Amino acid sequence: MVLNYGSNSWEALAEQLGRATGRESEAAEVAAQFNDRASKAGAEVIHPEGAVSIVSYNFFGTYGVSKPYAAQARVLRGTSVCGSDLH
Numbered sequence: 588m589v590l591n592y593g594s595n596s597w598e599a600l601a602e603q604l605g606r607a608t609g610r611e612s613e614a615a616e617v618a619a620q621f622n623d624r625a626s627k628a629g630a631e632v633i634h635p636e637g638a639v640s641i642v643s644y645n646f647f648g649t650y651g652v653s654k655p656y657a658a659q660a661r662v663l664r665g666t667s668v669c670g671s672d673l674h
Contacts, residue, residue: 588603588607590603590604596661597618597662598618601614601617601618602614602615602618622665625662625665625666626665626666628666629665629666632666
């Protein structure tokens with residue numbers, strides 16, 4: 588089995604692993620629970636005005652800047668912390 592972490596969401600990867608292990612319903616439940624928790628957490632955050640950037644220091648010994656379509660950005664967008672202004 589090949590998992591493509593570069594172009595798939597974590598939900599899609601969980602679904603793929605769920606199918607492979609016969610645990611599809613559990614994978615879907617975990618995704619739904621996470622999305623619910625992320626939405627609730629986002630409702631409690633004071634949202635910044637303007638554009639938002641995601642920067643990760645010491646990411647595998649270096650630094651990384653997340654792209655708007657990256658998994659990190661999709662997770663943060665689910666919390667409503669980052670909207671379409673994510674750069």
